[in-house]
Amino acid sequence: MNQLIPAIGFGLITASILAIAAVGFTLQFSVTNILNLAYGDIMTACAFSAYVANQAGVNIWICLVIAALFGAVFSMLLNRFVYFQFVRRGTKLFGMIIVTIAMSLIIQNVLLAIFRPTFFSYRASPGPSHNFGSMIFTESQLAIMGIAVVAMLGVHLLSTRTKLGKAMRATATNPSLARSCGVATDRVIDVAWLLSGALCGIAGVVIVLNTATFSEVTGANFLVPIIAAAVLGGIGQPYGAMLGAITIGLASEVAASVINPSYKDVVAFGILIVVLLVRPQGILSEVAVAKEVTA
Amino acid sequence: MAAEPEPILAVRDVHRDFGGVKAVDGATFEAMRGHITGLIGPNGAGKSTLVGIIGGQIMPSAGTIIFDGHDITVLAPHKVARRGIVRTFQLSAEFSKLTVLENLMVAAPSQKGESLLGAELGRVYWGRSEDALVDAARAVLDRFGMTPKENELAGNLSGGQKRLLEIMRGLMAEPKMLLLDEPFAGVNPTLALEIEQYLLDLRDEGLSMIMVEHELSVVERLCEPVVVMARGKVISEGSMHDVSSRQEVLDAYLVG
Amino acid sequence: MSDAMQFYLSTLLIYLFIDIIGVLGLNLQFGVAGIINFAYIAFVAVGAYTAAVVSLGPDHPDNFQHYLFGANWPFPLPIIAAGVTSGALSLLVGVISLRRLRSDYQAMVMLVLSLIATLVASNASGLVNGPAGLATIPQPLYDQLGLAPLDYQWVYAGWAGFLTVLTFLFVRGITNSPLGRTLRAMRDNDRAAAALGKGIVGLRLMVFVIGGAIAGISGAVFVEFIQAWSPGSWLYPETFVFFAAILVGGTANNWGVMVGTLLVPVGFLEATRYLPEILYRGFVEAMQWVCVGLLILLFLWFRPNGIFPERAARFRPRAAAPTGPANSVAASE
Numbered sequence: 001m002n003q004l005i006p007a008i009g010f011g012l013i014t015a016s017i018l019a020i021a022a023v024g025f026t027l028q029f030s031v032t033n034i035l036n037l038a039y040g041d042i043m044t045a046c047a048f049s050a051y052v053a054n055q056a057g058v059n060i061w062i063c064l065v066i067a068a069l070f071g072a073v074f075s076m077l078l079n080r081f082v083y084f085q086f087v088r089r090g091t092k093l094f095g096m097i098i099v100t101i102a103m104s105l106i107i108q109n110v111l112l113a114i115f116r117p118t119f120f121s122y123r124a125s126p127g128p129s130h131n132f133g134s135m136i137f138t139e140s141q142l143a144i145m146g147i148a149v150v151a152m153l154g155v156h157l158l159s160t161r162t163k164l165g166k167a168m169r170a171t172a173t174n175p176s177l178a179r180s181c182g183v184a185t186d187r188v189i190d191v192a193w194l195l196s197g198a199l200c201g202i203a204g205v206v207i208v209l210n211t212a213t214f215s216e217v218t219g220a221n222f223l224v225p226i227i228a229a230a231v232l233g234g235i236g237q238p239y240g241a242m243l244g245a246i247t248i249g250l251a252s253e254v255a256a257s258v259i260n261p262s263y264k265d266v267v268a269f270g271i272l273i274v275v276l277l278v279r280p281q282g283i284l285s286e287v288a289v290a291k292e293v294t295a
Numbered sequence: 296m297a298a299e300p301e302p303i304l305a306v307r308d309v310h311r312d313f314g315g316v317k318a319v320d321g322a323t324f325e326a327m328r329g330h331i332t333g334l335i336g337p338n339g340a341g342k343s344t345l346v347g348i349i350g351g352q353i354m355p356s357a358g359t360i361i362f363d364g365h366d367i368t369v370l371a372p373h374k375v376a377r378r379g380i381v382r383t384f385q386l387s388a389e390f391s392k393l394t395v396l397e398n399l400m401v402a403a404p405s406q407k408g409e410s411l412l413g414a415e416l417g418r419v420y421w422g423r424s425e426d427a428l429v430d431a432a433r434a435v436l437d438r439f440g441m442t443p444k445e446n447e448l449a450g451n452l453s454g455g456q457k458r459l460l461e462i463m464r465g466l467m468a469e470p471k472m473l474l475l476d477e478p479f480a481g482v483n484p485t486l487a488l489e490i491e492q493y494l495l496d497l498r499d500e501g502l503s504m505i506m507v508e509h510e511l512s513v514v515e516r517l518c519e520p521v522v523v524m525a526r527g528k529v530i531s532e533g534s535m536h537d538v539s540s541r542q543e544v545l546d547a548y549l550v551g
Numbered sequence: 552m553s554d555a556m557q558f559y560l561s562t563l564l565i566y567l568f569i570d571i572i573g574v575l576g577l578n579l580q581f582g583v584a585g586i587i588n589f590a591y592i593a594f595v596a597v598g599a600y601t602a603a604v605v606s607l608g609p610d611h612p613d614n615f616q617h618y619l620f621g622a623n624w625p626f627p628l629p630i631i632a633a634g635v636t637s638g639a640l641s642l643l644v645g646v647i648s649l650r651r652l653r654s655d656y657q658a659m660v661m662l663v664l665s666l667i668a669t670l671v672a673s674n675a676s677g678l679v680n681g682p683a684g685l686a687t688i689p690q691p692l693y694d695q696l697g698l699a700p701l702d703y704q705w706v707y708a709g710w711a712g713f714l715t716v717l718t719f720l721f722v723r724g725i726t727n728s729p730l731g732r733t734l735r736a737m738r739d740n741d742r743a744a745a746a747l748g749k750g751i752v753g754l755r756l757m758v759f760v761i762g763g764a765i766a767g768i769s770g771a772v773f774v775e776f777i778q779a780w781s782p783g784s785w786l787y788p789e790t791f792v793f794f795a796a797i798l799v800g801g802t803a804n805n806w807g808v809m810v811g812t813l814l815v816p817v818g819f820l821e822a823t824r825y826l827p828e829i830l831y832r833g834f835v836e837a838m839q840w841v842c843v844g845l846l847i848l849l850f851l852w853f854r855p856n857g858i859f860p861e862r863a864a865r866f867r868p869r870a871a872a873p874t875g876p877a878n879s880v881a882a883s884e
Contacts (some may be wrong), residue, residue, distance in 0.1 A: 034657050037662065086851065095851055097587060102851075105844035107786055117833045161779040224663050229752060230655070262674040269667045273647060276660065277588045327747060350746060376748035388743035390736040394863045401736040402747045406729040411757060414728035415721065421729060428729075429866045440879020453884040461743075468747045486880045507771075 007257035008250060009135030014150035014225075015249025017207050020239040021222065022229040023155055025198030028075075030172040030236035031192035034083055034096055039226065040106035042078070042197070043204035043219030045107055046071040050119055050205045060124035064147075064205045068117075076193040078103065104220065119213040124207075144206045144292025153201060155238055169193055172236065175204040201253075221265075225252065228268040232275050247271065300327040301474060303503050304349070304380075307453050310527075311344055311360030317410070318344040320527030326472070331494065333518025333535065335511065340524040342507045343385060346476050349505070350382040351375035363471060376383040377404065379471030383478060385507075386455040391450030395441060398449045398460055399432035402467035435463050439493060455482035459490055472503040479513060489515060511539070523547065554701055563821060568711035569773045569794070570720045571814045574808050576765030577793045579722055582760040582803035582861075583731060585738030586649070586660035589790055591766055596672070596785040597640055598633035598767025599717040599774035600679045603688045605629050605811070616680040616687075626691035630714075630771045637767025638760045638821045645759040650752055660724040665787040673782040684781020691775050711772055718765055723763075723805055732864070734758060735803065788840060792816050795843050801857030810858060815846065 022045065028036050034043075049070040050063035058066070084098050127139025137145075161163035170178040171188045179185050207222060208214045229248045233240025248268050256265040302325040311319040319341040320503040334342050347353035349360055360368045367375055376382075406428065406442040408414050408421030418425075436442050439459060444452065449460060454548050458478050465473050478494075479487045494517060498504065503539035508514050514521060515535040523538055525547035531538050538544055552560075573595055580586045588594075606629040609621040624632065648660045673682045690703070691710075698706060725731050737744040737751055745751045774780045792815060800811020819842070827834050850857065 028635065035659060037659070058709040082848075089852070091851060094587060095657050095855070098657055098847060099851060101589070101662075101791060104845040105791060106848075107841050109840040109844070112837040113841070116831055180558070195554075221666075224666050227659055229661055231659070233724055235656070260674070262670065265670055266667055269663055272663065276656075277647060289875070334718050339738050352746075371750075371805055372742070372745040373750045376746055380745050381748075382748075384743060388746075388764045390739040390743070392733060392739055393732065393859055396866065397732055397864055398736075400729075401732050401744075404748055408729035411725070411730065411761075412729035415724040416630075417724060417728075425729060426867070433869060440881040443882040446863060446865065454882060456884055459881055464747065486884065512770070529561065 003257050004254065005134040006136065007254045011232060011253035013141050013144055013210055013248035014253050015043045015236045015246045016145045017203060017210060018225055018229050018249050019148050019242050019245035020151050020199050021203035022245045023238050024196035025226050026230045026238060027192055027196040028243040031168055032079065033187055034101065035095065038107055040219035040223035041107040041198060042075060042200050043126040044111060044216060045074065046204035047208050047214050047218065048111060048199035051122065054122045060122055064202060067201040067205045068198040070260045071204065072194040072197040072211060075197025075200060076190055079193045097282060105178040108216055108220060109226065115216065116219055119215050122208060140209050144210060147202060147206060151202065152242055166189060224265045225268045231272055249252065300330065302326065303363055304329040305361040307359045309348055309360065310356045311348060311353060312356060315528050319348065322497040322524065322529050324522045324529050324532060326503060326505050327447040328503050329498065329501050329517045331506055333514040333521040334505055334507045334520060334524065335514055336524035339529040340523055343476060346382065346474055346507055350380065350474055359475050378470060380474055381470035382469045382474035383461040383465060383476055385476045385480065386414065387454065389449035389457050389460055391448065393449055395449055395460060396432055396445045399435055399467045400428050402464045403428055403468055432467060435466060439463050455486040458482050475504060475544050477507055477509065479508060479510060504505050556706060559690045559699055561708050563817060564708045565776055566819045566821055567813060568715040569769050570812045571715050571767035571809050573766060574793050574796050574812045575718050575722045575805065576762040578797050578803065578808045579725065580758055580762035582797055583726055584734045584755065586755060586759060587654060587661065589658055590660040591771050591793060592787060592790040593642060593665045593668040594637045594763045595770035596764035598637040598770030600772035601636040602629035602633040603780050605632050606689050616685055618679050618685060630768060633767040633771035634764040638764035641760045641763025645756045649755045649759060662787065665790065669782050670788060672870045678867045681783055684779060686779040688774055688778045690778060707776060714772060719805065726805060767836050792820065792843060795847050798847055799857055801859035801861065803861040804859045806864050807857055807859030807880065
């Protein structure tokens with residue numbers, strides 16, 4: 001028991017990071033039908049953008065904003081000038097996955113070539129620790145959880161309370177219908193990539209704040225739990241991704257403390273397999289089924 | 296043809312909902328052997344879902360489907376096809392990187408070289424039946440006036456040719472019933488007339504069909520009887536002439 | 552020719568044969584049947600590990616490396632074991648992931664599987680010696696043949712070539728047959744193929760297992776040649792070298808993908824492997840991967856069918872003139 005409570009604490013932090021990342025990942029899929037397997041590497045690129053600013057003496061929390069902006073613009077441009085161009089040229093689902101993987105290889109290795117194969121860390125102190133029962137959090141970990149809550153609330157409010165959110169959901173469900181109803185789908189897609197890219201950027205920085213060091217593969221290594229969380233929740237479902245993130249985050253940290261820390265991802269994958277066997281469409285996913293039928 | 300029409304397919308109280316939306320909500324009808332049964336109704340009436348359920352692509356939440364004396368309700372699509380129901384799709388579903396001739400050949404059931412062992416035994420084993428299959432496919436191409444397109448990649452055909460290809464391919468699968476989901480969508484009027492005639496010929500040879508179609512004049516020319524669906528239910532059945540004058544049908548089309 | 556040159560050339564030739572075997576298997580899965588197996592390299596790895604451990608002697612506590620299933624099996628049993636194990640594992644993975652999932656889900660699951668496999672191999676130290684990997688794997692019949700090292704190299708090249716020919720004939724037996732046609736139809740439109748009575752799940756599983764077994768054999772031939780194998784030898788991007796070879800050579804064209812193999816993994820990656828280090832250690836390798844990525848993108852953009860596109864099947868000419876409608880509308884569009 002004395003092991004379990006702290007593990008739940010770690011689980012909450014992992015879940016927070018995962019939620020930010022998985023919601024961004026799933027948003028890209030729901031609005032544009034692209035499974036962006038370069039997502040992890042874009043996270044790394046964002047972490048590096050914050051690193052460069054941080055080295056220049058910028059406060060880490062401003063660096064977080066910079067990384068969010070960088071991720072937003074980078075993702076939007078990546079979609080507009082690479083992914084969307086291939087889609088327009090008639091590259092199918094098959095091809096698009098390979099395109100995103102190719103981008104993943106390119107981004108990761110360009111980063112490696114620029115920054116060299118070594119470990120990096122930010123100039124930022126994790127702050128004093130606070131005890132909550134037997135859970136111990138540093139201030140920056142508390143901040144990570146705060147950021148996650150704010151980001152999730154933001155996504156929720158945006159998608160339910162604003163016109164843009166409705167346009168995004170309309171585009172996700174049926175792009176041609178949305179277009180004929182007067183939704184500027186191109187603009188909506190740009191915004192979706194900006195938004196998901198910003199989440200990707202934030203995730204890239206907070207993951208480093210939590211682990212203290214990073215390298216060119218940090219984001220790519222995080223892709224497994226991201227995918228697990230997104231699929232678990234029913235891919236394309238932001239709320240599902242949040243739920244998936246909490247499940248995966250808690251389960252993997254608890255399992256890590258009980259079994260072996262290096263098996264965190266294996267646990268995530270195990271959960272994924274069970275879900276795929278029992279409910280391949282994910283937890284919250286009637287919509288995905290309907291989409292399949294009409295497709 | 297026998298004087299008394301005999302049902303080949305019976306759909307009984309079939310339901311299916313998607314996330315609370317009742318796409319098909321208790322549909323019941325029968326399709327007669329040797330007839331082209333029309334399936335019509337306003338957008339969102341559940342026609343395509345019902346076709347999917349009959350074809351095995353969609354599992355019904357409740358109800359039964361009896362085809363030719365067998366319960367096919369829960370069968371997977373390929374097993375439905377092996378029982379004799381072959382469907383076409385609303386969106387073109389050609390095998391785009393295969394030639395037109397190959398598209399037809401692939402549809403033939405239980406080919407000799409289609410098992411792993413058979414394939415590895417080589418042409419010695421499957422060569423003769425393959426030659427016979429080429430002849431059979433060419434005969435179908437000739438019949439439907441597609442001979443010159445034999446070696447064209449199916450992906451390069453026009454929209455109308457792709458629809459016709461699907462029908463020809465369906466015939467190669469030796470069906471007892473064809474399930475046609477909007478076979479005239481995107482087909483130019485001249486070719487559409489030609490396809491109409493082909494379908495009538497096939498019917499006269501004894502092939503049963505169910506056809507979902509929006510263009511009511513086509514339905515009137517080809518289909519007897521007609522089944523009208525609205526909001527997931529069958530609301531009327533009969534000849535096109537009878538059905539089109541009924542109040543509930545008019546209401547359904549007006550309300551949408 | 553100098554001995555050093557002969558060593559270099561025979562090594563390249565052996566790599567070429569091994570890569571061709573691997574690419575033929577992946578092309579059967581991806582090019583012909585449309586299964587995106589991003590975990591392909593993991594099945595190569597399983598074959599390599601299997602061949603390694605069964606040809607090594609039983610584990611002993613004093614050994615410098617630890618593993619399961621050490622058996623001292625003689626040639627050619629390790630290769631057969633590799634094919635069988637990889638095939639069996641493919642069956643297991645296939646049953647779980649190929650049954651009901653959409654193809655993009657499948658691709659994603661495969662990628663994750665590849666990452667997880669590396670993790671397990673690195674961390675389960677008693678299984679295949681963890682991150683350090685296995686070494687001193689015996690070469691087949693080395694002692695029995697009693698040849699000079701260089702002569703042995705050429706004999707091994709001949710053996711690898713023989714296996715390549717066998718693999719090619721086996722794969723071509725499928726692709727040139729009615730079965731191959733059915734697989735390509737499934738690749739182009741699986742729903743339509745199912746609606747014509749083709750059992751999609753069974754076909755996919757079959758191809759997945761065959762491809763997996765071929766991957767295992769290629770891994771076995773590789774590991775018995777280089778005599779060492781570790782998690783670093785099969786990181787997931789290696790799969791994309793194979794994909795690049797297929798896309799460059801010509802998807803679904805057996806001859807094309809062999810040319811692609813000659814160009815990408817052998818011609819490009821092996822040839823640049825001996826470039827002097829520029830700037831710092833690792834830079835050249837990073838640039839190689841960037842090039843692989845760019846190569847994939849450029850080919851998908853400019854020549855999506857590769858250098859040698861899939862060939863349309865031609866059948867014997869008609870015996871008699873066509874019958875049928877003289878002036879059909881259908882063909883005139």
